[in-house]
Amino acid sequence: MGIIVSKFGGSSTANAQSLKRIDCLVRASPARRCVVLSAPGIDESHSEKVTAMLERCWNTRKNPAALAHAVSAVMNRFRDLCAGLAISDMTDLVERTVYDAVAISLPHTLSRGEYLCALAFSKYARLPMADAAGLIAFNTDGTLDEDRTRRNLGRLAKSDTPVVVPGFYGAAPDGSIRILPRNGSDITGALAAAGMDADLYENWSDVPGVMTADPALVPNARLIPHIGYRQMRALARAGARVLHPACLDPVAMAGIPTRLRNTMDPDSFGTLIDERCEVTVRCVAGQPNAFLPDRRQACRITVFAVPFDRVLDAAGPMAPLGTIAKKEQTVVYFSQERYAEALRYLHRVLIEEAG
Numbered sequence: 115m116g117i118i119v120s121k122f123g124g125s126s127t128a129n130a131q132s133l134k135r136i137d138c139l140v141r142a143s144p145a146r147r148c149v150v151l152s153a154p155g156i157d158e159s160h161s162e163k164v165t166a167m168l169e170r171c172w173n174t175r176k177n178p179a180a181l182a183h184a185v186s187a188v189m190n191r192f193r194d195l196c197a198g199l200a201i202s203d204m205t206d207l208v209e210r211t212v213y214d215a216v217a218i219s220l221p222h223t224l225s226r227g228e229y230l231c232a233l234a235f236s237k238y239a240r241l242p243m244a245d246a247a248g249l250i251a252f253n254t255d256g257t258l259d260e261d262r263t264r265r266n267l268g269r270l271a272k273s274d275t276p277v278v279v280p281g282f283y284g285a286a287p288d289g290s291i292r293i294l295p296r297n298g299s300d301i302t303g304a305l306a307a308a309g310m311d312a313d314l315y316e317n318w319s320d321v322p323g324v325m326t327a328d329p330a331l332v333p334n335a336r337l338i339p340h341i342g343y344r345q346m347r348a349l350a351r352a353g354a355r356v357l358h359p360a361c362l363d364p365v366a367m368a369g370i371p372t373r374l375r376n377t378m379d380p381d382s383f384g385t386l387i388d389e390r391c392e393v394t395v396r397c398v399a400g401q402p403n404a405f406l407p408d409r410r411q412a413c414r415i416t417v418f419a420v421p422f423d424r425v426l427d428a429a430g431p432m433a434p435l436g437t438i439a440k441k442e443q444t445v446v447y448f449s450q451e452r453y454a455e456a457l458r459y460l461h462r463v464l465i466e467e468a469g
């Protein structure tokens with residue numbers, strides 16, 4: 115039987131109900147042998163990610179009253195989580211962990227959301243937890259020690275029981291906690307998949323998969339069921355936030371497909387990212403507030419796999435500030451205030467009307 119590494123983002127770990135859902139998914143397939151978790155994120159009842167709450171603990175560390183307030187917010191969050199999961203209360207442990215962390219470093223403090231979440235889930239699911247400090251190995255200069263990381267993670271493949279791994283952090287040779295970039299649990303999952311020589315990397319979140327454009331701004335955006343790594347990399351770098359761009363290389367290089375799935379709709383296919391996918395997908399991604407070297411206030415919109423002349427056609431009121439044809443994509447610039455309008459326009463002209 116193959117090995118699946120399943121990473122669950124903060125929207126999928128936000129509350130007890132979502133963690134129970136993860137437990138069901140893990141039990142549904144014996145191939146799911148590694149469960150990588152983000153810190154609890156935002157949901158209908160929580161407007162702040164645990165990582166942001168921990169950042170506040172760090173920022174208030176020199177003001178005892180403000181720190182106590184910030185720490186108690188984290189304690190409350192985990193108190194609710196433990197109560198909802200009917201596991202023994204972790205409030206004292208959370209308090210000690212956060213106070214100790216703010217006395218150590220910012221990375222240590224930020225990493226505790228993933229650590230505590232993985233701990234709570236492993237208790238609930240009765241699965242072993244492997245601390246990422248012993249798996250994701252950093253060099254002293256802060257770069258990733260890829261060989262040691264691969265060897266450490268490879269050992270997880272020997273266990274028949276699914277292992278719970280906190281995302282986002284690792285440790286340097288002296289044991290100090292180091293973190294990956296923000297939203298870096300995606301990278302932990304990809305490293306685990308590569309290290310365990312997995313057959314599939316599943317990335318679960320609250321979105322259906324890769325869309326032809328940001329669905330929050332483009333209501334007609336469609337789901338893309340298959341996309342190649344090359345195009346996905348370009349899309350992620352251009353601003354599509356479905357996946358951290360740095361998580362693509364470890365899996366692509368190991369020839370492991372990545373499947374984006376929606377925790378709220380586990381029966382839907384999602385998006386499969388595969389090296390073997392040759393199809394060029396029409397999609398639009400961009401980043402508001404991106405600076406151009408020569409136009410400090412301009413935003414950037416990147417259009418992929420779009421015939422260049424179609425973009426040049428865009429005359430009249432929606433004429434772009436500029437267009438640059440690159441090897442694998444066409445980059446179109448609009449002014450910052452027109453970001454949403456331009457994205458909708460490009461999607462309509464280049465995707466909807468093009469069929």
Ligand code: ASP
Nearest residue numbers: 152165282296297298299
């Ligand atoms: N919790 C971390 C962050 O907020 C990492 C992650 O969610 O992947 O950036």
